[in-house]
Each structure stands twice: as structure tokens, then as C-alpha cells.
Amino acid sequence: MKTNRLTLLIKGELLRLHKYNVVFISIFIALIWGVVLFFVDSVIFNALLPFLILVDATMMSLMYIGSVMFFEKKESTLSSVLVTPVTNQEIILSKILANTIHNLFSTSLIIIVFIFIKDVKINYILMLLAIILVTAVFTGLGLLLSYFQKDFTTMLTNLMLLMFAFLLPSALYGFGVLKADVWEYILLLNPIQAAQEIIMGGFRAVTLDWKYYFSLGYLIVGGILTYKFLIVPKFNAYAVSISGV
Amino acid sequence: MFKVENLKFKYANNNEDVIRGINFEIKEGEIFGFLGPSGAGKSTTQKIIIKILEDYRGNIFYQGKNLKDYTNEFYEDIGVSFEMPIHFSKMTAMENINFFLKLYKNNADVESLMKRVGLWEHKDELVGTYSKGMKIRLNLVRALLNNPKMLFLDEPTNGLDPTNAMILKDMIREFRAAGGTVFITSHIMADIDQLCDRVAFIVNGEIKEIDSPRNLKIRYGKSVVMVEYQENGETVKKEFLKQEIGKNKEFLEILTTKEIETIHSGETTLEDIFIKVTGVKLADEN
Ligand SMILES: Nc1ncnc2c1ncn2[C@@H]1O[C@H](COP(=O)(O)OP(=O)(O)OP(=O)(O)O)[C@@H](O)[C@H]1O
Numbered sequence A: 001m002k003t004n005r006l007t008l009l010i011k012g013e014l015l016r017l018h019k020y021n022v023v024f025i026s027i028f029i030a031l032i033w034g035v036v037l038f039f040v041d042s043v044i045f046n047a048l049l050p051f052l053i054l055v056d057a058t059m060m061s062l063m064y065i066g067s068v069m070f071f072e073k074k075e076s077t078l079s080s081v082l083v084t085p086v087t088n089q090e091i092i093l094s095k096i097l098a099n100t101i102h103n104l105f106s107t108s109l110i111i112i113v114f115i116f117i118k119d120v121k122i123n124y125i126l127m128l129l130a131i132i133l134v135t136a137v138f139t140g141l142g143l144l145l146s147y148f149q150k151d152f153t154t155m156l157t158n159l160m161l162l163m164f165a166f167l168l169p170s171a172l173y174g175f176g177v178l179k180a181d182v183w184e185y186i187l188l189l190n191p192i193q194a195a196q197e198i199i200m201g202g203f204r205a206v207t208l209d210w211k212y213y214f215s216l217g218y219l220i221v222g223g224i225l226t227y228k229f230l231i232v233p234k235f236n237a238y239a240v241s242i243s244g245v
Numbered sequence B: 001m002f003k004v005e006n007l008k009f010k011y012a013n014n015n016e017d018v019i020r021g022i023n024f025e026i027k028e029g030e031i032f033g034f035l036g037p038s039g040a041g042k043s044t045t046q047k048i049i050i051k052i053l054e055d056y057r058g059n060i061f062y063q064g065k066n067l068k069d070y071t072n073e074f075y076e077d078i079g080v081s082f083e084m085p086i087h088f089s090k091m092t093a094m095e096n097i098n099f100f101l102k103l104y105k106n107n108a109d110v111e112s113l114m115k116r117v118g119l120w121e122h123k124d125e126l127v128g129t130y131s132k133g134m135k136i137r138l139n140l141v142r143a144l145l146n147n148p149k150m151l152f153l154d155e156p157t158n159g160l161d162p163t164n165a166m167i168l169k170d171m172i173r174e175f176r177a178a179g180g181t182v183f184i185t186s187h188i189m190a191d192i193d194q195l196c197d198r199v200a201f202i203v204n205g206e207i208k209e210i211d212s213p214r215n216l217k218i219r220y221g222k223s224v225v226m227v228e229y230q231e232n233g234e235t236v237k238k239e240f241l242k243q244e245i246g247k248n249k250e251f252l253e254i255l256t257t258k259e260i261e262t263i264h265s266g267e268t269t270l271e272d273i274f275i276k277v278t279g280v281k282l283a284d285e286n
């Protein structure tokens, strides 16, 4: 793998996120949340901010990579990249990394807005780690999901259903509706719950417990295994099928 | 340059082979035409020999080495233009070009290429606003970005007006003159006839004939002279073989005794030969 080629691909991806207005949309969404959160009172705010970061790093990651893949599908551009010396791994990594960079930027925007207008205590290092890890894992999952979706609308619908199914228990637990102890263990296997654990770790008031370390390990190991055994091997067939030429 | 032996291929979602054991060779420095009607397997064959479709049976050698033993560095050597023009429509021509250019070790002179196809003045316009002809010309520029040794062009003249088609064909000839090898597919014979050194006729996944257009014409063609003349107030039309026509009594008699309306000679076209060899009509002209 040539690093300068990877860098070129990442730059290309970022430029396209900009040209295809994905960057604009993400800034717009961050600002809307900024306005909403500005007006809620501090109790709700304290529960909502982590939830928002979670949604941004998980669901929005899936959405952004999904839309990128569908732009490519619509214009068959992946086939032109397939006939350059670039390897499949370089293509995949550049997409995951570029989208992680992009989402890191948009999530950070939400946080930065609040550091200025509200009194938020954040452990920057842990928060950065959390956002990067969660975004990278979910971008990878989004890439994998897009392999199996026929068109953009179907993908959006499926994503919404999937996210709802995954987010609901975590949200209920987060807002204190689900209280039973077993949930604590069951929910940890849900990648979104794991994501929530490590994002919460980024707030200074929260002390790190075994759940934090478990989730951290779960996402790192799970992410690497998914990449190695699903995202990479299934990419070629997918790329050829959407090349449409 | 390329040697294809007993190539067979089946798409995963079909139960029958679409390529049924074809053999051919592309020699260094030639323009090799792959001709056949829609659905014959031209694009499929191109996709196999450019290493995009992998689960083929049979052997393919590129410069003596099995294609399967090449890594992605193979793509440093070749330039590909697909059936559809493919670009990022929300980026300018130059942004498109620069993205692809830097992925190669070897870089062509973009300015002269873009000038050659008449797109230099439009280099900063969004490709989405380009006409179809402009997109196809940009396709060729992209295929030439790495100074390839070999070009693969899938229906390059399809949908081009005569002027653009001419520019494109001239560039293909220049590429060969500079030592390049070309694989070109088409379902429109007339486009390719004057361009190719050798052509293969492919129908239904099988190659029916491979030779130079000239040899094909000698083998299958016949040159005729057509005469139209007046007889009893009606126009009569007759065809004579051109061979030894000066000794043909009937022909000479017509010339000397009748009032000739038209007289001209005709060559068999590649299209006629195609139909003769394969029994299949090539294409409805589009
Ligand atoms: N992705 C695919 N999956 C299944 N079958 C396919 C696929 N692509 C092509 N085919 C089938 O394979 C056969 C050959 O198609 P191919 O595109 O190679 O033809 P072609 O000679 O390039 O035709 P055209 O002149 O229309 O471009 C056709 O019967 C086509 O329906």
C-alpha cells in the first residue's frame, strides 16, 4: 500500500464531499442542533448533548457514507478507479478515513458551539478518541450496508428502521426508562450502546468503568474483524456490480 | 501483446456462458477491432482482459505472463474507456483529470491532450454541463493520462457526430503511430473498417472470423460494376464482376449499343461480409 496514493484518494474523497454538498449539509445540521440545544434547559441539555454526539457519530456516519456510495453508483465512477493502479484496500480505507475526518469535523462543530455557549466539561483526548473510533466503525458498517442496497431510498428506509431498532433501547436506557440490570449487559452487545459508553467516557464527570473498557475493546476488535472479513472481501463483487459499464 | 486461449465466462446471475471459448491474439502495435451485434459479449470480453471480471475460465497472457499473476500495477500500462462516459459530474474537467492523473507513476502532458480534443477552453467547466461528445472526448483523455502502452476502447464512436468521430479516430491512429496497441469494440462496422489492422467477428459469445479487413474483402468480397441503361423506354439495371470486365461481351455490348444512365463500381463492405460470415445482421444504425 502506497501512502501517498492513499493520501491522494483521501483528498479526492474530501473534495467530493465538498463538491457534492455533503459538507454543507453536515454543517447545516450541526448548526440546527446548536440552535435547538441553545434553548433547552440544562437538565435536558445534559442528557441531550451526549445523545446528539452519538447520533452524529453513528447514524450520520452511515448516512454520509451511504450517500457517497450512491453518488458513485449513479455516475459509475468507481469503475474508473478500478482501472487505475489503486488497490481495493486503498479505495476502502480512503472512503472510511475521509468520512471519519469529515464526521469528526461536523461532530466537533457541535461540541465547540457548546463549549462557547454552555458550560460543558469535556475530556478532549477521550472525546476525540471516542468520536474517531465510533465514526470509523460506523462508516465501515455503512459501507458494508450499502453493498446490499438497491437504491438510495431503500437504503434510507432500511437505515432508519435499523437505527431505530438499535437506538431505541439505548435511548430508553439513557433516559432512564429501562432500568433492569440485565439490560446493562444485553445492551453492551449493541454497537450503538458500546458507542454510547465510550462517548460518555469523554465527559469529564463520568468515571471510566469496566463497561467503558469492554465497549472500547468491542468496537476496536469488532471493527477490525468486520473490515477484514466482510468489508474488504465483499468489496470487489460489489464494485464490479455497480460499475454498470 | 495479449493472448487469449479458450476463454469462457458466465455471469453469476446467469446460468449460461456469455463467452463460449474464444481464442485470439492482439499483436503489439496493431489496432484490433472486436465487432459484433448488441449482446454478443464485446464489453464482457473487454472487462475480462482488463482484469475487472475475474472468474473466467481459460488463459489470458499479457506480454507472456498470465494476467492473473499481475498486481494492480498492470493498470500503469493500460488506458481504458468504457461504453458510458464516466466522470464526476459536479467537478470540473480539470478536477476530474487531476484526481486520476496523480494515481499513476507516468503522467502525460494534459494540456496538449486537452487541446488536441478541443476541451482546453472548457477545462474549468463542470463535466455535468458537457455535451455527450465532450464527455466522450474527455473519456479518451482520461484513458491516455498515464501514457499507456495499450488502449481499450468500448464503442468509442457511439453517439459521436462525424466531426468528433473523426478527431477520435485520428487520435487513435496517432496513438498507434507512436507505438501503441489498441483494442476497440464496435457494433457499427463503417466506423471501424478503415481504422483496424485486424478484426474479429463475435456473435453470441463465439468468434466466427479473424483477419484484416483487406483479406476479408479479398476472401469474401466481390467487386462489381453496376450499369443502368435504357431499353424499350425502361431503365434496366445489371451487375457485372469487375474481374476481366474488358472481355465481357454482354457488358461491352451494352456500353456500345445502349444509352447508359449510370455506371459505377462497388466494393463489398465489412458489414456485408459480417452478414455473410455470421448470418447475423449487425445493428440498426443509430
Ligand atoms: N452484469 C451482467 N450480469 C448478467 N448478464 C450480463 C451482465 N452484463 C452483460 N450481461 C449479458 O452478457 C451478454 C453479453 O453482454 P455484453 O455487454 O458483453 O455485450 P456487448 O457485445 O458489449 O453488447 P453491446 O453492443 O450492446 O454493448 C448479454 O447477453 C448481456 O445480457
Ligand SMILES: [Mg+2]
Pocket (backbone or CB within 6 Å): B042, B043, B044, B083, B154, B155
Ligand atoms: Mg458493449
